[in-house]
Amino acid sequence: MESVKSFKLRTHCHIVQIETDTGIIGIGESGFWGFPEGTEGILKRLTKYLLDKDPLRIDHHWQYIYRNNHHRGGALHGALSAIDIALWDIKGKYFDAPVWQLLGGKCREKVRVYMHIRGDSNEELVRDAEEKVREGFTAVRFSPFVPASQKLTYSARLKTTVNRVKAVRDAVGDEVDVLIDVHNRLTPDEAIVLGRELVKYRLLFIEDPTTQDTVEAMAYVAANCLVPVATGERLHTIFEFNSFLHKRACAYIRPDICLAGGITQTKKIVALAEAYQVLAVPHNPLSPISTAACVQIDACAPNCLIQEYTGDGSLPGQEWKREVVKAPLKLEKGYLIVPDTPGIGITLNERGVENNMKEFMERPLKTPLHEDGSVADN
Template structure:
């Protein structure tokens, strides 16, 4: 079997990659470099010059070749490499007539527990979102901020004491709203300094969040380790890093208790299986990052299905509503807070034929929030 063509498809807010073969099998993947999808599509075009004519079943070799042929790294390139890797696994599964996880060690579970996204502009909406998720049968909620996702055009200002006390009280209200039947995955979106992160973690410890995600900018692993050493709730991080080398640096510092590799960014299934194994050696759980389309969810579930240290799967809103429900032919089934591991060959989902026509590309606006003093802040 040989690769005959590779196409990139920008649809709605997503970048998909289709790999075609002379056997008539097509593989589907997605890039996780969501801020730079045009750049990631450009990297796929560069990789295509090597891949045409190659045997699609040699994914580890192609991964190594594409990662190591030139000097450059980063999210746009790794998103492209990940999308291609997922598409090659999809081809491999279809070629052998089995799901990808069957070729990666077989099932370690029959279903994968998920956390549901909660969005809202007010605290009342966020609390109601937690209650609604519980009513729908979810046992964990996430993307759950103790701050508000306020309009980024509004300048931010709060005193330290107000920022901390308000956030602690908000987590208390989330816990009171759902009781002990729902886990809270608290998402800080990199908003705090290490000193603030320690104060807030100590304040919310009594509400037992499942994890405390990206309390600070994740770029400096020693800083994340410093926070981890001073708090008693588990840190989740890793959605912005790409390789086993970076994850090992994070893990050996004791900076993380749940790693968050993005299958569409951290090297696809080939590499994320290895990242999970590195975490396994540190007794650390895996919570695959997944803010993208049902194609990303399907790739994450192939990983969740075959690793022993899977902990929880991010499950974004709207998989069963347009545009997502119209981008794929059929999304994976989620019942009572668990995604059923699919039996279909490959990754288990296909793009709808009219997806691109129906859902044209929506480029993202380059926008971030500013402090009252005019400086850039994270939200």
């Protein structure tokens, strides 16, 4: 490895680029989004180790960095994940093969995705859902809470949440899967009540119904709420995932490839889940680099069910996604086509990256409050 560079892009994304002495360039991304300064500082330290090392010894470098540190957490694992993805990109290009080929070959030709939908009112949410279905998506995901739901009474919040899910299900029918993301906002018992209220709407899953900080709490919800639970986007290690799997705390695991250790560890995590007959739905709210890395895992892991997808830059405010890569992955009728391109399948557009570095926006610290002024979950 000859150089390691990092770029802070708008909307809080953090990209890493590693170049070898043969001219091969690999790209990766950190999932510690919103606070790239933390990952950036760690990358500067890790660069001293990486320079002049063989980029093909990926697992060795992963273990060397991970086991050197007494601490774990988002900034470190974001940096480690970004490096790992970039090294796999280099390895694929070195052997003139897509990463999925190096990981055992394709299980599928295309990857089904679910698309985010948004809307403050039920009418706006339904319109967005119907638009996504017209575009060919067969699964949609949304927050079930109305704006400022933290200030509502318990009964009012439960009622508006159920009505919101009902509105989307009625609009899209049974040919489309519906997923909701609670973002850890409920207590375990609140999550169980909500899940039982929503059973009749046939959700594919309820994501993060309660905090991921306690395995036992999530396992309690998973055993009692009657809707399949998905979780894992905030977990960092295979050991944490093993705890959730062992406790049957979820029906679907959601590793973030840019936070859980990159391609090296995500492949292991997904394989571990297979032993528990648990399906994987990789977390992916970031840039096209994260999407491309996820698809490499989706392509070669038999228990990957569906992939989170937030668009390729065609939506208002997302133009930067098209600008930072030379060509996004191909989307056809709600599926991403698995690329045959060497590496992770995409290439940075240097001019687009440079332009969007100028647009970097710090993530504001805006935590919602309850009506009485106490802090609510964001």
